[in-house]
Amino acid sequence: MKMAWAAAALVVAAVQLMAAAEGMGVNWGTQASQNLHPSIIVQMLKDNNINKIKLFDSDSWVVKYFAGTGIDVMLGIPNNQLASLAKDYDNAKDWVKQNLTKHLYDGGVNIRYVAVGNEPFLKSYNGSNLATTFPALKNIQRAINEHGLGDKIKATIPQNADVYDSGTDGPSAGNFRSDIRDLMTQIVSFFQENGSPFLVNIYPFLSLYGNPDFPVEFAFFDGGAAPVVDGGISYTNMLDANLDTLVWSLKKAGATGVKVIIGEIGWPTDGDGSATVDLAKRFYDGLFKKMATKKGTPLYQEDIEYYLFSLTDENQKSVAPGDFERHWGVFQYDGKPKFPMDFKGTGNDKMPIAAKNVPYMESKWCVFNTDVKNLDKLPGNMDYACSRADCTSLNHVGPCSKLDQASRISYAFNIFFQMNGQDVETCEFDGMARIVEANASTDNCLFPLALEDSAGWKLGARVGPAAVLFGLLALLSVF
Secondary structure (H helix, E strand, O other): OOOHHHHHHHHHHHHHHHHHHOOOEEEOOOOOOOOOHHHHHHEEEEEEEOOEEEEEEOOHHHHHHHHOOOOEEEEEEOOHHHHHHHHHHHHHHHHHHOHHHHHHHHHHHEEEEEEEOOOOOOOOHHOOOOHHHHHHHHHHHHHHHHHHOOOOOEEEEEEEEHHEEEEOOOOOOOOOOOOOHHHHHHHHHHHHHHHOOOEEOOOOOHHHHHHOOOOOHHHHHOOOOOEEEEOOOOOOOHHHHHHHHHHHHHHHOOOOOOOOOEEEOOOOOOOOOOHHHHHHHHHHHHHHHHHHOOHHHHHOOOOOOOEEEOOEEHHHHHHOHHHHHOOOOOOOOOOOOOOOOOOOOOOOOOOOOOOOOOEEEEOOOOEOOOOOOOOOOOOHHHHHHHHHHHHHHHHOOOOHHHHHHHHHHHHHHHHHHOOOOOOHOOOOHHHEEEEOOOOOOOOOOOOOEEEOOOEEOOOOOOOOOOHHHHHHHOOOOOO
C-alpha cells in the first residue's frame, strides 16, 4: 500500500511539474545575420519542454516546420502590413489563406493566435498605426471566422504597457492613455465579444533602464522591495503592479472578462550596466517561481500565459533604444544556454539543453595583425566594422568589455567577418587584419563563429510569394 501511495505521489508531482511549464512560451525573433534553422529550433523547444512559440511574421517556410510537433504557434503580422489589411477585406482573406489555413491539415501546425501588428500604439510611432490597426484586426478575425475557425484561433494585438498608466498613483488609478482611450475601449470590447486575449509586453528591466530613481528591488521577485500599498493591497514587484494597472484599465473600459497574456517578458544579459547574466538569472529565477504558483496577481488571480523574450540573441536589432536590444536571448545566437535555470520554477537549476547538430562555418577567425606598425587608419577601420556589425559586447560591463586593446580590435574585425559569412574580402581592413585558425575567444569572451547556410538563414533570405504579395500591397496602400 505504501508503495502504491508513493507511486501515486510521484505521478501527481510529475503532472504538477509539467503543468508548471504549460503556461510558458517563447518569442523567436530573427533579426540576425544568421538564424538557426527552424528544424533546430523545434528540437530545441522540445528538448526543453517549451510548447508555445510566438513569431513576429508568418513566413510559411518557417511555419511549416512546426507541423506535427505539438507546439502551439502564434503567427505575427508586421506593422508595415496593417494598412493593406485594413484597407481591403480581400487582402485579409488572402492573408489568412496564404499564411494560416494552408497549415491546418491533419498533423499540421497548431496555430492558436494571430498577433496583428507589434506594439503599434507606441508613443514613439506618433500615431502612425492608429487608423489601421483595429480595422486590420477586425478583418483578420472575420476571415478566420469565415473558415469556421473563430472558436479555435483568435486575433489579438501585442501592446506595449505604455497604452495604459496610473500616473504617480497606484494600480487603481490605471486607465488607458487619454489619447487612445476611445480606440482602446473599442478594441477591448471587440476582444470581449470574440473571446480574444489582451496581449501585453511588460519589461521591468526597461523601467529600471529608463528611470534612475526606479527602485531596483521592485524589478525582481525576492520580496526585498518596499511595498506599494494601493487600496489595502501591497505590491512588492513591478510585474504585479503593472498587470493590475491593466486590470483596472480593462474594468474602466467595461471589459473585465478579457483574458490577459504576457506577450513578452525577459531580461537582457549585456548592453547596459543592469544587463548582466547575474541579474538576468535573478529575474528569471523569481519569474519561474511566480509562474509555478499559478496565482496570477492580487486582482487577476488566474494562471497567466507567459512568452519569454527572447529565445536567442539577435545581432541586427536596432540599438536605438540601447545596446541591450541585441542581448535578450535566454540562449546565445547558436542555441547555447547562457546560464542555469529551472523553467518549472522548483529551484532545481541546471543548464537548459543546447541546440543540437548546429553546423558552423570553418574554424577561422579574423584578428588584428599585430605586425602592423602604422596605425593611422585603425580608428576608421574600427568605426567601419562596428557601424556595420555588432560590437555592443565591447561596451558597458560585459565580459568582452574587459578585453585589452589588441583583443578589442580583433573582436571588432572578427564580428564583421563572421556576420558577412567569412567572406575573405571582409578581413582586410587596409592590411591590419589576418585570418587565423586558432580560436580567438578568451576565457570570458566568445568570438562568435558564423553558422553554415544549411543551418543559418539570413533575415529576408526566405521570401515566399505571400510575403512578396503583402509587401507590394503595403507599398501600394501608401499611394
